[in-house]
Amino acid sequence: MRPLSEQTILITGATDGLGRHLAADLAGRGARVIAHGRDPGKLRELREELGTETARADLAELRQVERLAEELTQRYDRIDVLVNNAGVGFGPDPARREESADGIELRFAVNYLAGYHLTHKLLPLLYAPARIVNVASAGQQEIDFADPLLHEHYDGVRAYRQSKLAQIMFTIDLAEELRGTGITVNALHPATFMDTTMVRESGTTPHSRIEEGAAATLRLITAAELGGVSGHYFDGLRPADPHRQAEDPKARESLRLLSDELIAAALS
Template sequence: MRPTDQQTILITGATDGLGRALAADLAAEGATVLVHGRDDQRGKAALQEIGGAASWYRADLASLAETRALAEAVRADHPRLDALVNNAGIGNDGPRRESADGHELTFQVNYLSGYLLTRLLLPTLVASAPARIVHVSSIGQQAIDFDDVMITREYDGMRAYRQSKLAQMMFTVDLADELAGTGVTANALHPATYMPTKMVTATPLSTLEEGVQATRRLVTDPDLDGVSGRFFNGLQEARAEAQAHDPEARARLRALSDELTTP
């Protein structure tokens, strides 16, 4: 990888929590940071805090159309992209909700829009190689029921969250195979356990700094050059849920994702 101060890095969900702290950390090291969020006021506040060479991109990932517009804007502004950090995500302990596109909301925001964004930015990443894709996933993963991916029956918010995080990991493994030899790597991680963010209602067990350290490592550490398709729990490599290593399940998810994101 290039030195951090020569990199352009897009971080989704960067107006608060882990994304904002990571953006500030990378900007302080001289990176050009592309800050994504869905609220212009919060975006402006984030840019003021982050400083450095940071710029703002607004898009609601609950809309595939806005996700496409985000990719188009990034491509237009930045012919080189060294890293994409798919960090944006939501939890859901309430009733089932749907996106603007009619998909279960957690699945779309946490996985499907990131899938689309990555697909649209892949040509730029490959042209910029070496480059990295990092998915901020979770150790909490649950196998996908392909007969009811959108959980229309017996909805459970925790199940929705866990399957969206497994979907990210399945995509990570697919990307590693697809991008082998291109100089672009893809990895996923559980940054830290119960960091103090808006998604955590329990007593924090880790600091935000621990999550930033683990995520930044996957973005910039030269020791990880060429490492791809892996899942990390903090700083340690870990084993993802078994379905992530099932080629048939990944093929089903890939076909579904392509179908759902085709205009």
């Protein structure tokens, strides 16, 4: 494992909450941090306060995800760690269905599909012993492939939980794809209802401090003993079993096919 001072680490959703805490910690330890966000003002603050490099894109639009990947490929020779952290919560009104710029259910689009596409586009920049960390959740709910984007009987909590399960299913698939390359990919539930803007906007009382979730996430980023661990889901610091659908190869195949179809349609 290369020293942190020699690593380039990309964190999506780095202008607030967990992502910002990770950016500050890693930059403070000498890593070259690329902080992603969509607000130019907040990105400027990060550059000035933390000395991070920045990249701007709205992950709710797949053309911007595509542009972000192309920009990063032009700017950097390698990325040692990719942290797919950006996400949206249940929403202020969980009964109101929202769509991305591409007409895709918003939580599926931002929490899962953007990271799925960005990761695949950036794989040429990842060299062993690179790591991919997907920030998921213990809140997981089975995807109904008859209505995966919840056009019928929409519920924001279910949409969020489905998107987080999709992240874990992607983690397992990608680990199989990358087996033998020295590149690892893992997912985690960092902590329950951390004190973040996302949690507060949902009307939920925070249960955990951001520092708790950051410690679990930083372990997947930096711990030497996890260098050969891939395709796993962690609940905080502990290995855990995800929702049973994540272990179903047919369900993961259905998710891959759906994902590739949605991306192709959005970029056509």
